[in-house]
Amino acid sequence: MSKIAIFDYGAGNIFSIKVALERLCVDVEVIRSMDNLDVYKALILPGVGNFDPAMKSIMPYKDRLLEAIGSGMPMLGICLGMEMLFERSEEGTLPGLSILAGEVVMLPRSVKIPHMGWNRLRINANSSNSVLLNGIDDGTWVYFVHSYHARPKDARVVSARSEYGVEFPAVIEYGNLFGTQFHPEKSGSDGMHMLSNFLNYLKR
Template sequence: MVNLAIFDYGAGNIFSLKNSLEKSGATVDVITDFDKPNIYSGLLLPGVGNFDPAIQSIAKSKTNFHNYVKDNTPVLGICLGMEMFFERSEEGKEKGLGIIEGDVIILPPSMKVPHMGWNNLEIKKPGKILEGIKDNTWVYFVHSYRVKPVDNSVITAESDYGIKVPAVVEKGNFFGTQFHPEKSGKVGKIMIQNFLDECKK
């Protein structure tokens, strides 16, 4: 059994994520700080909320986020959760977690914001979260920003809707999806299972 934690920024709306993890066989706790010992085999930063309040809710813990997860707890960041991996965001003024060098920038004016809907993935390189996922598979996005890494080698998949948008990033024990796996049907279920498999190692 995989024991996971979802960090709740206070924005709520994490039921569908918790539900999909439990359907995949995980036990899931919702936590609001990192002050208790890390008893979890994986942590999820969900895709709801705004950048500054989310960063502030992480920073309020006595235990530093980086010390909590170290380099051995797999972390899955979804949408906003992935954006928080970066150094800064145009959505706010707070510093990001700085796990991946780069910025989060607003989608261009030519696009309807927020971007909502199904788009296909262009797989750039093999990745642990993408194991068993075919190129050109469709997933569900809801977002107004996109990440811009300094080093594009962290990008394992992109999506193209007029501009190339990094859709999946991986760095060490950190995995990020700009889309919502929990809303992406069978394909998303495979990705969630891939994350659970990482948590079992």
């Protein structure tokens, strides 16, 4: 398998996702430019940070990123990395990548924010062909650290949901695009299984 790129836009968990992938015997490289995306098998947008600073880092490469995704490059967005796929976020004023229709909104103020800890996945009944969730049981516990969540316009992109004050998408899948609101690299053996599922997808 060729190298997988992790784009560094100032996120705080690059080391943990890199180590998790290396445990799965993957050649991983942290990149700060997307000028040479064609040399990588897949791209990961990691998941800790603020929306506007992350978008400022990624916007110079937006056209190149859209071109790569349009040509079939698999991409996994984790937490903020998934949120940036949408059109806008209440966390900032800059537009998102607008690859997926919808917005990102704050969790309800009736619960403690940020949502930090373990919650169950509720896998959609129509997700039998899910790539990330292959071999994952409904009700599996995964680890979240977030204050915002996606609100897609097309519910069909949602493979699993979770609940914290409100029900929200936990797994997004659309063609060669994959996203998790939780952190698979912090979700124990089940999270590693999902990362392994993503890697197996790259072999197709």
